Structure formats: structure tokens, C-alpha cells
Amino acid sequence: MEGTAFKYGNNVDTDVIIPARYCTSFLAEELAPHALEDLDDTFVKRVNQGDFIVAGRNFGCGSSRENAPIAIKGAGAACVIAESFARIFYRNSINIGLPILECPEAVHGTEEGDKLHINLETGEIENLTRGGKWIAAPFPEGIQEIIELGGLVSYVKKRLGAEK
Amino acid sequence: MAMTIAEKIFAAHSGKESVKPGDLIFAKLDRILGTDVTCSLSIKVFEEMGVEKVHNPDQLVLVNDHFVPAKDIKAAQLSKNMREFGQQQGVKNYFEVGRSGICHTVLPENGLAKPGDLIVGADSHTCTYGAVGAVASGIGSTDMAAAWAIGELWFRVPSTIRVEITGDLQEWVGAKDVILYIISQLGVEGAIYKILEFHGSTIENMSMDGRFTIANMAVEAGAKSGVIPADDTTLAFMDQVGVKDAQPIEADPDAEYEKIIEIDVSELKPQVAKPYLPSNAVDVDEVAGTRIDQVAIGSCTNGRIEDFEMAYRILKGKKIHPLVRVVIMPSSDKIYAELIDNGFAREFVAAGATIAPSTCGLCIGGHMGVLAEDEVGLYTTNRNFVGRNGHPSSQVFLSGPAVAAASAIAGEIVSPK
Ligand code: SF4
Numbered sequence: 001m002e003g004t005a006f007k008y009g010n011n012v013d014t015d016v017i018i019p020a021r022y023c024t025s026f027l028a029e030e031l032a033p034h035a036l037e038d039l040d041d042t043f044v045k046r047v048n049q050g051d052f053i054v055a056g057r058n059f060g061c062g063s064s065r066e067n068a069p070i071a072i073k074g075a076g077a078a079c080v081i082a083e084s085f086a087r088i089f090y091r092n093s094i095n096i097g098l099p100i101l102e103c104p105e106a107v108h109g110t111e112e113g114d115k116l117h118i119n120l121e122t123g124e125i126e127n128l129t130r131g132g133k134w135i136a137a138p139f140p141e142g143i144q145e146i147i148e149l150g151g152l153v154s155y156v157k158k159r160l161g162a163e164k
Numbered sequence: 165m166a167m168t169i170a171e172k173i174f175a176a177h178s179g180k181e182s183v184k185p186g187d188l189i190f191a192k193l194d195r196i197l198g199t200d201v202t203c204s205l206s207i208k209v210f211e212e213m214g215v216e217k218v219h220n221p222d223q224l225v226l227v228n229d230h231f232v233p234a235k236d237i238k239a240a241q242l243s244k245n246m247r248e249f250g251q252q253q254g255v256k257n258y259f260e261v262g263r264s265g266i267c268h269t270v271l272p273e274n275g276l277a278k279p280g281d282l283i284v285g286a287d288s289h290t291c292t293y294g295a296v297g298a299v300a301s302g303i304g305s306t307d308m309a310a311a312w313a314i315g316e317l318w319f320r321v322p323s324t325i326r327v328e329i330t331g332d333l334q335e336w337v338g339a340k341d342v343i344l345y346i347i348s349q350l351g352v353e354g355a356i357y358k359i360l361e362f363h364g365s366t367i368e369n370m371s372m373d374g375r376f377t378i379a380n381m382a383v384e385a386g387a388k389s390g391v392i393p394a395d396d397t398t399l400a401f402m403d404q405v406g407v408k409d410a411q412p413i414e415a416d417p418d419a420e421y422e423k424i425i426e427i428d429v430s431e432l433k434p435q436v437a438k439p440y441l442p443s444n445a446v447d448v449d450e451v452a453g454t455r456i457d458q459v460a461i462g463s464c465t466n467g468r469i470e471d472f473e474m475a476y477r478i479l480k481g482k483k484i485h486p487l488v489r490v491v492i493m494p495s496s497d498k499i500y501a502e503l504i505d506n507g508f509a510r511e512f513v514a515a516g517a518t519i520a521p522s523t524c525g526l527c528i529g530g531h532m533g534v535l536a537e538d539e540v541g542l543y544t545t546n547r548n549f550v551g552r553n554g555h556p557s558s559q560v561f562l563s564g565p566a567v568a569a570a571s572a573i574a575g576e577i578v579s580p581k
Contacts, residue, residue: 010353019551020529024231038551058353062547088288096304096306140186140188141188146318152307152310156215157213159314
């Protein structure tokens with residue numbers, strides 16, 4: 001997939017991804033218009049379906065609110081590439097099916113507005129604007145299984161089906 | 165194989181002899197905490213999974229605390245969804261506003277967190293129960309729905325950082341100052357995906373109230389959980405809350421730690437974390453003189469009796485600065501009642517503070533004390549991110565109750581001497 005990079009710094013926390021004042025809702029269509037509002041209130045206006053968020057270390061730190069990856073996915077971002085992710089955000093993204101890639105080199109080699117090509121299966125990230133190709137760290141085995149099934153919901157269904 | 169406390173708990177809950185960092189396991193859960201903010205989404209996901217009954221209703225704990233008493237119609241609906249789900253599923257440990265408090269105080273107070281437990285909660289400060297020697301970790305709503313359905317969850321066994329804290333604390337310096345200092349040394353991502361295991365004489369001499377404060381903020385260094393080994397202090401607490409068979413889990417002497425950090429706190433000054441990160445702690449003197457509009461004393465971080473005792477000693481017989489608003493937030497209704505019984509509440513009100521219900525209130529920035537544009541808060545809570553407590557331009561400094569109380573009187577940040 002191809003899209004434009006929106007670049008942010010370190011420690012992008014869940015309070016700026018989706019402030020608590022909007023968390024009386026958990027619906028993507030209600031959360032998405034406020035995605036990243038307190039960090040960059042132009043994001044929602046500028047982002048197109050299939051674009052990417054590229055950020056520094058500890059992306060998604062803070063609260064456990066799943067509203068955060070839901071808002072980002074709902075706003076149209078197809079993938080978040082970061083140097084590292086906060087662990088609850090990491091879990092939540094896998095569980096709801098928001099693709100995330102950990103790749104510090106790709107983050108360093110990408111600027112705001114660059115065009116990227118991403119292959120989620122191989123983890124390959126290519127910067128079409130300024131060149132450069134990187135491979136993101138693969139998911140540990142087991143997590144791969146959950147992703148391949150399409151998230152935790154399918155995993156649970158499969159498991160309960162098998163138990164019956 | 166030698167194991168840390170967390171490794172022993174993960175092994176015991178996944179039916180394995182031993183586990184090591186990096187192992188991917190499915191582990192059985194002792195408790196699964198949900199609150200009014202996170203449950204509705206889990207209920208929706210649970211329905212999508214096509215499951216009708218939870219695996220075991222006794223695993224579930226449901227607490228109304230974030231947006232209660234309901235701040236608006238949507239919030240009321242969130243509570244209603246959780247209430248109806250609890251009734252349908254036969255959940256005994258369902259807690260209503262007025263008869264509970266903030267989840268992270270409610271669970272320990274009701275004996276629902278004990279040494280050796282593996283607890284998850286759809287709230288990031290679930291790590292608070294590490295104070296009783298449990299592994300406790302925040303999860304999201306889909307995780308919670310899965311946990312309800314199968315009674316287990318996946319974990320990647322984390323490595324453990326051992327933190328040795330020694331030294332006697334100076335007057336007006338407490339657990340909050342210690343943990344703010346540790347986070348400033350580790351950074352907000354210093355313990356990402358890891359367990360912090362706290363040891364040392366400072367911890368051994370610390371009350372349970374203080375230990376809850378320490379464990380509560382482990383996630384602010386990115387940790388999965390912060391664990392404090394259970395000892396006689398823990399067992400006395402467990403006994404008091406009705407858990408008679410608590411068994412401490414000890415780390416093996418030759419357990420492998422990713423690293424060992426030693427911290428001497430005997431010279432530690434009261435700490436204040438500057439906006440907008442909990443890891444921005446400095447000695448209070450460095451920010452002394454900062455004008456403040458609102459002070460909050462309480463929350464799941466510092467809303468226990470020992471915290472209010474410190475505030476009481478400072479506020480008793482004094483008047484809060486005319487340009488400062490103070491909100492007291494007891495972290496449970498039991499604690500609220502104690503504030504009334506021991507006369508603290510009267511003094512707080514006489515000094516000019518308002519006492520909020522024992523809910524999350526202004527800590528989540530949703531209602532009951534939101535900050536306006538450019539306002540400055542001094543809070544004993546655990547987070548000071550942009551916009552967390554109101555307008556994105558507002559600022560929150562984090563401190564312990566002593567600095568907060570003294571500053572409330574002065575109208576600006578001061579050292580409590
Ligand atoms: S008091 Fe604050 S930190 Fe604690 S659970 Fe409530 S919102 Fe979260």
C-alpha cells in the first residue's frame with residue numbers, strides 16, 4: 001500500500017490521540033473527527049484514507065483506552081510506524097487490527113509529507129520520496145497467529161469453537 | 165530455573181514449571197477489572213465474539229468510577245450498559261457509586277487483589293495491585309472481552325528490572341517523591357514492556373498506602389507492572405481486608421534481572437514533575453514560585469489516609485490562597501468516611517477546599533474541575549500530558565500531598581517546610 005507520512009515526535013500519548021472528553025463514545029465514526037486533535041488539529045483535515053503515521057519512541061503511552069487506535073484507524077491511517085510503542089497501545093492495535101510496525105531506521109529516514117510504500121506481510125517499508133528501504137521487526141510467533149486470524153475476536157471464536 | 169516474582173506468577177498461571185523473558189504464554193487470570201469508561205466497548209466486542217456467558221463471573225470486577233455520578237447522558241449510558249451486563253452475567257463484584265470508590269483502591273480494600281495473583285484491568289493503572297505482590301497490568305477493551313470469554317489472555321513474559329531503594333526519607337518526603345524521582349531516572353519509556361521489582365529498606369519500611377502510590381505509577385515508566393514483594397506489612401493488610409490465606413511469592417536469590425538499579429533516597433527533596441510528562445521531576449525548589457490556579461489532592465495515586473494526613477497537618481487552621489481552588493479526592497468511600505470520622509474533612513472545608521466524591525473526577529479531565537485555557541494545576545495524580553486535565557494549553561505539575569497542600573496556601577509552588 002502507498003500513502004503519505006504524517007510525522008510526529010516521541011511519547012505521543014493517548015490523551016492527545018483522543019482526549020478523555022470524547023471517550024464517552026467508542027464508535028470509530030464519533031472518535032475519528034478528534035484523532036490527534038490536541039497534538040495537531042490539522043491532521044484529520046489533511047489525512048487521506050491509506051496514509052501513515054510515522055512517530056518516535058513510546059507511541060501511544062498513557063491510558064489503556066482502545067479508543068486511541070480506533071480513532072487513528074477511523075481517521076484513515078492505514079498503519080503506524082514508530083521507533084517503539086507503549087505496550088497497551090501495542091496490544092490494542094493488534095487486537096483491533098490496526099497495523100503497526102516498529103522500525104527506528106524508517107522513522108529516521110522519513111520526513112513529514114514523504115510518500116511511502118509498505119508491504120505488511122514482509123514488513124518492508126520503502127520511502128518513495130527520498131529513497132531508502134527498511135524491514136520492520138517481525139511480530140513474535142503466537143502474535144503472528146492472532147494477526148493472521150484477523151485479531152483477537154477471531155482467535156477467541158476459533159478457540160471456543162474448537163472447545164465445543 | 166531461577167525466577168523473578170513476576171516470572172513465578174506467570175509460570176504458575178500458565179501451568180508451566182518455569183518461564184523466561186520473551187516466552188509467549190496464555191495465562192489464567194485471577195481478576196479482570198472493568199470500569200464505566202472501558203466496559204461498553206468490551207461488551208460490544210464480547211457480543212461480536214458470539215459468546216453468551218463469561219467464562220467465570222467471579223473473575224470479573226466492575227467498578228463505576230470514571231464518569232460517575234454520570235456527567236452527561238452518554239456517561240449515564242456507559243454505566244447502564246455495565247450495570248445490565250453485570251446483572252446478566254451474575255457478577256458479584258459489581259461496585260456502584262457511593263459504595264465503592266476508585267477501582268484501584270476498591271479492589272485491595274475488598275480483598276480482591278492478593279500476593280501471587282495475576283490481574284488484568286481495562287485501565288492502565290491496574291498496575292497498582294503490584295503493591296500487594298501481584299502481577300497486575302492494564303489492557304484494552306478487546307483484550308478484556310477475550311478475557312471474559314476464555315478466562316485467559318496472551319502475554320509475552322517481560323524481563324524484570326530490580327530497583328533497590330534504600331535510605332530513610334526526610335520530613336515531608338513520601339512515596340510519591342520516591343516514585344517521581346525513579347521515573348525521572350528511568351524516563352517514561354525506561355521500563356517499556358518490562359516489570360519493575362521494588363526492593364530495599366525504604367520499601368520494607370513503607371506503609372501499604374505508600375506502596376500503592378509506588379506501584380500505581382510503574383506504568384508511567386512504561387512498565388507492564390511494578391511488583392513489591394509481599395511481607396509482614398502486606399500480610400497484616402490482607403488479614404485486615406479478610407484474606408487469611410495469603411502466600412507471599414519471593415524472587416529466587418539467583419533470579420536473572422535485566423538490570424539492577426540502586427537508589428539512595430536519604431537526601432531526596434520533595435519532587436515536582438513539570439508539564440507535560442510524569443518523568444519531568446525536579447526538586448521542588450527549581451519550580452518554586454510558579455503561580456497555580458487549582459490544586460487536586462487525591463486520586464488513585466495519593467488519595468489514601470496517609471496522604472490526607474500529610475495535607476491535614478499543613479492545612480489545619482490555615483486558609484487556602486484566595487486565587488487557588490482546591491479539590492480533595494478521596495480514593496474510596498471508606499476513606500471518605502474516615503476523613504469525616506477523624507475530622508480531616510471539617511478542616512479541609514474550613515480551609516476553603518471542596519471535597520469531591522470518591523471517583524476519578526478531575527483526574528481524567530472529563531468533569532468536576534476541568535482547567536481553562538492557560539490555567540495551571542498542581543495535582544497529586546499520576547499524569548500531566550497535554551490536554552489531560554482540560555484545555556490543551558493548560559499545564560499540570562505533579563507532586564505529593566505535602567507540596568500540594570503547602571502550595572495551596574501560598575498560591576504558588578513552595579516547599580513544605
Ligand atoms: S483516579 Fe485518575 S489515574 Fe486513577 S483510575 Fe481514575 S482517572 Fe485513572
